[in-house]
Amino acid sequence: MDFRWDLIISSLPMLLTGAKLTVQLTAVSVFFGIILGTLTGMLRISKTPFRFIAAIYIDVIRGTPLLVQTFIIFYGLPSLIQRPIPAYFAAVLALSINSGAYVGEIVRAGIQSLDKGQWEAAASLGMSGYQTMKHIILPQAFRRILPPLGNEFIALLKDSSLVSVIALEELVRKGQVIIGRTFRPFEIWFAVAVIFFVMTFIVSRFVDLLERRVTRHA
Amino acid sequence: MPKNILEVTDLYKSFDQLEVLKGVSMKVKAGEVVVIIGPSGSGKSTLLRSINYLEEPTSGSIYFKGELINPKRNLHKVRQEVGMVFQNFNLFPHLKVIRNITLAPSLTRSMDMNVTEERALELLKQVGLSDKAQSYPEELSGGQRQRVAIARALAMDPQVLLFDEPTSALDPEMIGDVLEVMKNLALQGMTMIVVTHEMGFAREVGDRLLFIDEGIIVEEGSPAEVFSNPREKRTRDFLSKVL
Ligand SMILES: Nc1ncnc2c1ncn2[C@@H]1O[C@H](COP(=O)(O)OP(=O)(O)OP(=O)(O)O)[C@@H](O)[C@H]1O
Ligand SMILES: [Mg+2]
Numbered sequence: 001m002d003f004r005w006d007l008i009i010s011s012l013p014m015l016l017t018g019a020k021l022t023v024q025l026t027a028v029s030v031f032f033g034i035i036l037g038t039l040t041g042m043l044r045i046s047k048t049p050f051r052f053i054a055a056i057y058i059d060v061i062r063g064t065p066l067l068v069q070t071f072i073i074f075y076g077l078p079s080l081i082q083r084p085i086p087a088y089f090a091a092v093l094a095l096s097i098n099s100g101a102y103v104g105e106i107v108r109a110g111i112q113s114l115d116k117g118q119w120e121a122a123a124s125l126g127m128s129g130y131q132t133m134k135h136i137i138l139p140q141a142f143r144r145i146l147p148p149l150g151n152e153f154i155a156l157l158k159d160s161s162l163v164s165v166i167a168l169e170e171l172v173r174k175g176q177v178i179i180g181r182t183f184r185p186f187e188i189w190f191a192v193a194v195i196f197f198v199m200t201f202i203v204s205r206f207v208d209l210l211e212r213r214v215t216r217h218a
Numbered sequence: 219m220p221k222n223i224l225e226v227t228d229l230y231k232s233f234d235q236l237e238v239l240k241g242v243s244m245k246v247k248a249g250e251v252v253v254i255i256g257p258s259g260s261g262k263s264t265l266l267r268s269i270n271y272l273e274e275p276t277s278g279s280i281y282f283k284g285e286l287i288n289p290k291r292n293l294h295k296v297r298q299e300v301g302m303v304f305q306n307f308n309l310f311p312h313l314k315v316i317r318n319i320t321l322a323p324s325l326t327r328s329m330d331m332n333v334t335e336e337r338a339l340e341l342l343k344q345v346g347l348s349d350k351a352q353s354y355p356e357e358l359s360g361g362q363r364q365r366v367a368i369a370r371a372l373a374m375d376p377q378v379l380l381f382d383e384p385t386s387a388l389d390p391e392m393i394g395d396v397l398e399v400m401k402n403l404a405l406q407g408m409t410m411i412v413v414t415h416e417m418g419f420a421r422e423v424g425d426r427l428l429f430i431d432e433g434i435i436v437e438e439g440s441p442a443e444v445f446s447n448p449r450e451k452r453t454r455d456f457l458s459k460v461l
Contacts, residue, residue: 118310120302123272125321126295126297127321127326131325140310
């Protein structure tokens with residue numbers, strides 16, 4: 001039984017380039033996902049007709065595979081709009097829209113977990129709905145949703161590997177390419193797994209740290 | 219200035235099938251302390267919360283300084299002038315005591331932040347918590363929290379203060395401090411409507427007592443009068459249980 005460490009070492013630069021793209025994709029998508037999700041979560045509990053749209057968005061995205069969503073955006077959308085969509089753009093779009101739905105649910109739950117008395121106290125002081133949201137509700141909700149948001153970040157980091165199917169050279173795709181050349185699937189997938197683990201481990205420690213800093217007085 | 223700072227006429231409130239307020243009317247003069255008593259579930263909180271529209275009345279009207287309260291037109295303004303103190307304090311846990319007090323005034327008025335803070339410190343002194351400005355609510359006892367909540371309401375310079383059982387969630391030894399603060403407010407001429415089970419406070423501080431049962435005002439009069447000589451049987455039954 002021989003395990004080719006040297007192969008892993010020599011593939012490392014290429015794998016790390018892929019990992020860099022994975023991190024970048026995830027970070028950008030989480031960023032847009034949080035914006036989209038905060039909006040969605042707030043609309044979801046609003047009394048406007050938009051709450052139905054938010055509910056449908058959340059249900060549809062959570063009820064269909066990310067893989068299919070990616071196909072729809074990368075292969076389906078271009079035929080509809082009669083122009084190709086770059087793979088990177090399609091990936092960010094798919095991951096952001098996907099993440100937005102999950103974050104939307106997290107934000108909704110976070111807001112609803114707050115005591116009704118917080119709204120009432122703010123209202124009784126003459127604060128507007130917007131002021132209450134901004135100064136009272138969201139800051140407290142944010143502290144509570146940090147842990148599930150961290151989990152969502154980690155989930156997205158892993159799920160981003162799905163966009164390898166549209167030939168985007170993130171970590172998994174890089175692994176496939178290297179195996180195509182070296183015919184050593186075990187070493188390469190092993191290395192890919194370790195890199196994923198290191199990344200999620202760092203993120204989860206970071207989230208723990210952040211959590212400890214901001215969840216006081218929540 | 220109209221004679222009555224607050225006037226409630228023919229107020230009805232239902233939650234789905236449950237009719238909680240069944241035609242309540244009351245008038246409150248400026249500077250008056252009105253104490254509301256009644257059995258649990260009689261609608262005391264609902265009445266109080268309807269006044270600043272935390273509960274929207276099913277029907278009836280509420281006038282503040284002679285002006286009809288309309289949720290679409292003047293509610294924010296009315297709420298800035300009608301403060302409320304809750305049984306569970308409802309302080310903002312993520313903000314320091316001082317910020318709890320300055321937040322609403324700083325958002326709703328164009329005033330120098332230094333002035334707002336100075337005023338907040340003054341109020342803290344008034345409620346006996348000068349040293350707690352930089353604390354977080356969780357670092358305070360229940361009685362201290364409630365006094366911060368009173369200071370927070372006062373920071374808006376309200377013309378009327380509503381109290382919904384402000385001492386019911388407190389340990390017995392904390393109740394006195396809060397009642398003392400309320401008594402001083404009354405002495406300074408603050409208009410107050412107080413729902414409470416503290417009969418001593420009602421007797422000593424109240425100008426007028428309302429007894430509510432099953433969604434209507436059963437009896438009203440000066441506290442001394444009602445306590446010593448209740449006219450209605452329901453009032454007598456209730457008082458015999460709580461006195
Ligand atoms: N938001 C609500 N939805 C449904 N029912 C409610 C709501 N708020 C109050 N009620 C009901 O209305 C009735 C009166 O409640 P309210 O809180 O006004 O009584 P209360 O006189 O303040 O009693 P307590 O002394 O226990 O505080 C009760 O039967 C209560 O269950
Ligand atoms: Mg009550």
